[in-house]
Amino acid sequence: xxxxxxxxxxxxDIENNDVVLFMKGTPVFPQCGFSNxxxxxxxxxxxxxxxxxVLETDELRHGIKEFSDxxxxxxxxxxxxxxxxxxxxxxxxxxxxxxxxxxxxxxEAEPAQQ
Amino acid sequence: MGVAETxxxxxxxxxxxxxLEISDQxxxxxxxxxxRPEGETHFNVYIVSPAFDxxxxxERHRMVNKAVAELxxxxxxxxxxxxxxxxxxxxx
Numbered sequence: 001x002x003x004x005x006x007x008x009x010x011x012x013d014i015e016n017n018d019v020v021l022f023m024k025g026t027p028v029f030p031q032c033g034f035s036n037x038x039x040x041x042x043x044x045x046x047x048x049x050x051x052x053x054v055l056e057t058d059e060l061r062h063g064i065k066e067f068s069d070x071x072x073x074x075x076x077x078x079x080x081x082x083x084x085x086x087x088x089x090x091x092x093x094x095x096x097x098x099x100x101x102x103x104x105x106x107x108e109a110e111p112a113q114q
Numbered sequence: 115m116g117v118a119e120t121x122x123x124x125x126x127x128x129x130x131x132x133x134l135e136i137s138d139q140x141x142x143x144x145x146x147x148x149x150r151p152e153g154e155t156h157f158n159v160y161i162v163s164p165a166f167d168x169x170x171x172x173e174r175h176r177m178v179n180k181a182v183a184e185l186x187x188x189x190x191x192x193x194x195x196x197x198x199x200x201x202x203x204x205x206x
Binding site: 033034069070071072082083084085086087088091092 | 143175176
């Protein structure tokens with residue numbers, strides 16, 4: 001059985017961008033509180049990321065869940081690796097693990113200018 | 115049976131938790147996409163189980179999601195999960 005076409009687009013996004021957030025809405029206008037939380041965390045840490053709006057197509061909205069074997073959105077990928085959804089990112093952020101994880105992956109994370 | 119009770123039964127069967135707290139957050143999401151007028155769409159789950167020993171965060175969430183898969187999307191729209199082992203829970 002061939003994999004859904006949308007998988008190659010997803011794979012291309014996570015291979016060509018160090019940090020990718022599959023989310024509802026855009027980083028500027030998140031359309032879901034859980035997506036917004038992860039945007040806030042990444043912004044706070046000063047991590048550049050690519051936001052992919054899964055609401056743009058049904059294929060992507062369903063495809064990303066299948067691709068990651070993860071039933072919810074948002075989903076964060078770092079260097080091609082699935083890190084988790086909103087709860088995991090928030091928990092890792094709160095205990096300082098996220099910063100260490102990003103540093104270990106070679107991602108520059110600097111607090112945003114106030 | 116309510117959604118929360120059904121979810122409790124599924125999680126107890128699958129993961130034999132020592133602690134299981136399910137709270138209905140639906141009122142906070144009223145009018146939001148996925149909310150139903152009758153509620154029971156958004157839940158927080160705190161679960162402590164020895165089944166999580168040696169499992170990564172992602173694996174733990176997958177175990178929880180798998181246990182309640184039948185409820186996901188409909189009627190449950192969102193599930194926030196905190197999953198700990200008994201040792202982690204004891205540390206607070």
